[in-house]
């Protein structure tokens with residue numbers, strides 16, 4: 001095949017088939033646009049192939065194994081023998097099912113799928129290089145485009161990822177044998193989630209974090225609960241120590257760190273997982289050709305309709321910077337498609353939740369009390385400890401709290417932080433409240449099933465009003 005000998009035309013070209021890109025493509029197809037989606041690697045992007053879904057499969061399975069081995073207080077005495085190869089095969093099956101589903105959903109919405117790497121040639125043309133030698137390329141003429149090229153792990157100098165001794169999160173999610181020991185460099189949400197999972201499977205885990213604490217941005221009290229539990233699971237924290245490099249130590253790696261005061265330490269582990277964050281992948285599709293220059297942090301700037309500086313070109317998902325979360329990407333993809341189809345869609349970042357799938361989980365949405373004050377509100381705070389929730393006790397998971405923040409004068413719900421079992425699910429109720437402009441009384445006055453964890457959300461709202469029944473009112 002001669003390079004560039006095929007030429008196709010499309011109304012909307014979507015570059016990247018992760019949550020941002022495939023959401024944009026499916027929604028645009030539903031709206032009747034002629035859509036072409038180009039994916040260079042695997043449909044479903046980071047989220048389905050090496051992010052959210054594989055990590056949550058590993059977290060669930062490791063939690064299950066750990067739970068059955070630690071249920072003596074419930075009169076259960078059991079041993080869990082984990083076959084990591086079997087666990088990874090189960091996880092891979094879920095990934096295959098979901099990525100296949102993305103292809104079928106795109107096709108069902110009339111989306112034309114092209115496998116290859118897309119690069120802009122000019123404001124109306126892109127070239128797609130098909131994978132592999134001699135596979136050729138094709139030219140795609142477009143009217144509008146969505147850039148959804150995602151992100152990649154930040155590289156840490158001195159720690160070149162080799163997939164053997166030095167791993168990134170994708171490698172860690174496909175290990176076929178449990179390392180006896182693991183040094184995790186980076187205590188953000190990915191580092192903490194994977195540390196917890198490997199510790200529950202029985203690995204000896206050390207977390208090295210350059211900052212004073214892990215999980216920055218999730219609130220000191222939430223972080224302290226998660227860190228204490230992680231220590232109970234045997235995880236050792238080296239906070240305020242920056243990883244400098246590593247050297248072979250027999251079959252292990254010796255990681256050297258330096259404290260702010262210049263003191264050096266070293267830790268030996270069979271494998272090292274580098275999880276120091278992700279950066280936008282804005283350099284994969286020749287943005288210069290459409291006149292887009294990424295900002296200093298490498299992300300593409302967009303307005304509240306996902307429009308970039310280039311006429312007719314939108315950008316969505318991780319490539320637009322924080323929050324780098326799959327559900328933010330889905331929403332942005334949907335908005336991009338609707339705007340491209342001429343609809344008056346807009347992004348509203350007030351109610352984008354975030355969750356950390358540690359033990360216990362953390363869920364947050366909207367403003368905390370300080371944030372509310374900074375925005376000119378007079379906040380009222382209501383809280384319900386998980387230890388006062390009957391359902392939490394029956395789950396053997398009594399650590400944590402639900403904290404709701406509202407405007408004192410109007411009662412409008414402004415935000416929440418939840419630490420506890422299923423916090424990632426519970427936070428949705430508060431997200432809906434913010435989205436709807438609901439007040440404390442709407443949550444407190446809704447009858448929740450007993451006994452459930454969701455009752456704690458209602459009790460926290462009632463507590464903010466001074467009417468809680470199961471926790472002392474403030």
Ligand SMILES: Cc1cc2nc3c(=O)[nH]c(=O)nc-3n(C[C@H](O)[C@H](O)[C@H](O)COP(=O)(O)OP(=O)(O)OC[C@H]3O[C@@H](n4cnc5c(N)ncnc54)[C@H](O)[C@@H]3O)c2cc1C
Nearest residue numbers: 016018019020040045046047051118150317318324325326
């Ligand atoms: C270990 C881990 C756990 C995570 N857990 C969660 C979680 O629990 N919840 C959550 O919300 N988020 C989580 N995330 C983040 C989530 O995966 C991302 O926010 C999400 O995938 C972003 O979607 P996206 O569409 O912007 O980009 P991506 O999913 O990165 O997809 C971008 C796609 O574009 C393709 N591409 C790039 N350049 C080109 C090109 N030039 N031509 C064609 N194709 C191209 C890539 O191959 C890729 O498939 C996790 C991430 C990791 C790494």
